[in-house]
Amino acid sequence: MKASEARIRRVERxxxxxxxITEAVRNLSHALDGFEDIQSGIDALEKYYxxxxxxxxxxxxxxxxxxxxxxRGVLSEDAVSDLLDEIKKLKARCSSLGEK
Numbered sequence: 001m002k003a004s005e006a007r008i009r010r011v012e013r014x015x016x017x018x019x020x021i022t023e024a025v026r027n028l029s030h031a032l033d034g035f036e037d038i039q040s041g042i043d044a045l046e047k048y049y050x051x052x053x054x055x056x057x058x059x060x061x062x063x064x065x066x067x068x069x070x071x072r073g074v075l076s077e078d079a080v081s082d083l084l085d086e087i088k089k090l091k092a093r094c095s096s097l098g099e100k
Contacts, residue, residue, distance in 0.1 A: 032094075042087060049080045 003011075048054050054075070060066065061075045073079055 035090075042084075045074075045080065046084055049084065054080065 058075050058077075061072060066072060
């Protein structure tokens with residue numbers, strides 16, 4: 001007995017979905033592994049930013065106490081705050097996925 005055209009199309013459609021989902025899950029797992037690897041750096045950055053040292057370094061930068069060619073994007077007024085907010089949003093997004 002030969003499979004009907006509808007059955008063939010259905011299996012092909014779900015096979016394509018399976019392949020796409022498998023790739024997305026593999027990519028997400030890899031990204032989460034990387035995110036877990038940098039968590040201690042995130043914690044340290046948050047402590048630096050909220051613990052008062054960032055403000056002291058920011059003020060020193062305003063006074064020109066750092067070399068002018070030194071990379072110091074971390075001292076921009078919004079960059080660290082925006083990054084930490086984005087990380088919180090990503091964590092909330094990951095949590096909400098587990099609730100679905």
